[in-house]
Amino acid sequence: MKKLFITIVALFIFQLGKAQTAEETIRKVKAKLEKVNDYQAEGKMKTNVIFIKAPVAKVKVYYKKPNKLRINNEQGISFIPKGSVNINLNNVFVNTEGFDIIDLGKEPGTNFRIIKLLPKDETSDVVLSTLYIDEVQGLIRKARTTTRDNGTYELEMSYGKFAEYGLADKVSLVFNTKEYKLPKGVTFDYDDGTKKPAEDKMKNRKGKVEIVYTSYTINKGVPDSVFN
Amino acid sequence: MMFQLLQIELFKIFKRPRTYIAFGAIAAIVLLIQVALKFDGQSYMDLLLNNLKESFVINENLKSKILNGYLICFVILNTLLIQMPLLVALVAGDSIAGEANMGTLRLSLTKPVNRTQYILVKFMASVVYTVMLLVWMAILALFGSMLLFGTNDLIVLRSENIEQMRGFDVMWRYFAAFGYAAVALSAVAALSFLLSVLSENSIGPIIATMSIIIVFTILSEMNIPIYDDTVKPWLFTTHMVAWKGFFYVKTDADGVTIDGSIQNLPAIMRSLAILFGYIVLFTGTATWIFRKKDILS
Numbered sequence: 001m002k003k004l005f006i007t008i009v010a011l012f013i014f015q016l017g018k019a020q021t022a023e024e025t026i027r028k029v030k031a032k033l034e035k036v037n038d039y040q041a042e043g044k045m046k047t048n049v050i051f052i053k054a055p056v057a058k059v060k061v062y063y064k065k066p067n068k069l070r071i072n073n074e075q076g077i078s079f080i081p082k083g084s085v086n087i088n089l090n091n092v093f094v095n096t097e098g099f100d101i102i103d104l105g106k107e108p109g110t111n112f113r114i115i116k117l118l119p120k121d122e123t124s125d126v127v128l129s130t131l132y133i134d135e136v137q138g139l140i141r142k143a144r145t146t147t148r149d150n151g152t153y154e155l156e157m158s159y160g161k162f163a164e165y166g167l168a169d170k171v172s173l174v175f176n177t178k179e180y181k182l183p184k185g186v187t188f189d190y191d192d193g194t195k196k197p198a199e200d201k202m203k204n205r206k207g208k209v210e211i212v213y214t215s216y217t218i219n220k221g222v223p224d225s226v227f228n
Numbered sequence: 229m230m231f232q233l234l235q236i237e238l239f240k241i242f243k244r245p246r247t248y249i250a251f252g253a254i255a256a257i258v259l260l261i262q263v264a265l266k267f268d269g270q271s272y273m274d275l276l277l278n279n280l281k282e283s284f285v286i287n288e289n290l291k292s293k294i295l296n297g298y299l300i301c302f303v304i305l306n307t308l309l310i311q312m313p314l315l316v317a318l319v320a321g322d323s324i325a326g327e328a329n330m331g332t333l334r335l336s337l338t339k340p341v342n343r344t345q346y347i348l349v350k351f352m353a354s355v356v357y358t359v360m361l362l363v364w365m366a367i368l369a370l371f372g373s374m375l376l377f378g379t380n381d382l383i384v385l386r387s388e389n390i391e392q393m394r395g396f397d398v399m400w401r402y403f404a405a406f407g408y409a410a411v412a413l414s415a416v417a418a419l420s421f422l423l424s425v426l427s428e429n430s431i432g433p434i435i436a437t438m439s440i441i442i443v444f445t446i447l448s449e450m451n452i453p454i455y456d457d458t459v460k461p462w463l464f465t466t467h468m469v470a471w472k473g474f475f476y477v478k479t480d481a482d483g484v485t486i487d488g489s490i491q492n493l494p495a496i497m498r499s500l501a502i503l504f505g506y507i508v509l510f511t512g513t514a515t516w517i518f519r520k521k522d523i524l525s
Contacts, residue, residue, distance in 0.1 A: 052389065
């Protein structure tokens with residue numbers, strides 16, 4: 001009986017310790033991200049969506065606390081996914097009422113800590129975030145965000161020069177897309193005999209946008225007019 | 229000799245007021261489309277981009293960027309190249325039948341010119357007129373739209389995908405497309421010319437040309453399994469829209485477009501060869517018939 005009691009207490013203390021560790025990890029990541037009030041970054045954006053054939057675009061990314069983000073292609077045209085605001089990781093923590101934190105332990109192979117954040121605010125657009133955190137560097141390496149209106153977004157980051165601010169050198173955003181179709185009577189397409197992607201591929205409703213940043217200007221001020 | 233004859237034929241064409249109806253009609257249609265898109269282009273973009281709204285940020289800024297001079301020209305070409313055959317038939321269909329109707333054909337043939345030369349010059353004059361119509365259209369639709377709407381990347385919205393070309397990679401495609409359209413419309417001119425040889429008045433060949441074009445265009449747009457692989461590839465109307473092939477681009481393994489590329493150039497060349505084949509067939513048949521014909525008017 002005594003042994004059982006000691007085991008239960010030990011397990012409880014162990015779990016408690018683990019929860020604190022997850023909170024600490026989140027706090028560490030958040031502290032890094034909070035160093036950035038605003039930034040203006042330049043980069044190259046690659047769009048990989050089954051029904052869009054687009055060139056690599058030179059883009060400017062503007063961010064301002066708490067969750068303003070804009071991607072501009074100033075020389076040409078780019079189709080920006082709706083969930084692009086999520087490429088700014090601070091967006092995950094924008095919540096007035098805090099989160100419930102669930103620690104799922106470490107990912108085999110990478111050793112990243114997997115932490116789920118459940119916003120307490122029921123009106124929040126983000127309903128669930130799963131973060132894969134590199135605890136040694138205090139950086140989010142992968143994130144999966146489920147939103148109320150716009151489906152699920154998956155992010156993958158790699159870091160370099162701006163890791164101390166939690167800003168990635170390369171971000172990949174995977175998002176859901178709807179099927180694209182226009183009536184042939186409107187487009188009058190020319191059938192040049194090129195084989196179309198397989199039907200199941202066309203129904204693959206995942207799109208991917210990859211931004212490779214070349215420079216960041218951090219905390220130098222970004223006018224609000226940029227976001228209009 | 230041939231050049232002198234061509235000059236005479238061109239003089240005859242451009243002396244007739246009806247020749248200028250086509251130039252006026254093109255100017256009016258192009259201007260109407262430009263004005264409509266200038267004032268209500270956003271609704272047009274809403275219609276075309278409706279499918280993308282749920283996945284992408286479609287704001288006023290993006291719509292106005294897409295609605296640039298290059299896209300407007302593409303829209304105009306898409307609309308006008310269906311109606312252009314009528315304007316070409318107006319002159320080509322009249323070239324022999326009109327003379328027969330007026331009773332000047334027999335008189336023309338009293339000159340020391342053989343019938344083959346005469347008919348080839350007539351056809352060449354129709355082709356020159358067609359090219360001039362296209363140049364007029366290019367000036368208004370391409371350069372006019374660039375002036376009115378500015379330039380940016382070109383977005384071509386197809387039925388199942390979207391093609392994007394950078395601004396600097398667009399102009400040569402338009403030159404190629406207009407060149408191709410000249411060949412496609414010359415095929416229409418050749419058809420109208422053949423019908424003109426068979427007729428004694430110009431209304432018949434003009435209406436017959438338009439009827440053939442309309443029926444064949446409907447046939448070209450139909451998707452019937454066996455017919456798709458047998459009949460459809462040989463209809464000249466199937467190949468008249470191949471100018472659009474210059475606006476379909478190749479992509480690399482990552483789905484990124486390759487500047488200066490064409491998705492399927494051999495297919496465009498094949499379409500071009502088929503159109504040239506039709507021009508030779510129609511003009512050859514017209515010449516053969518005309519050489520053997522009893523000219524009574």
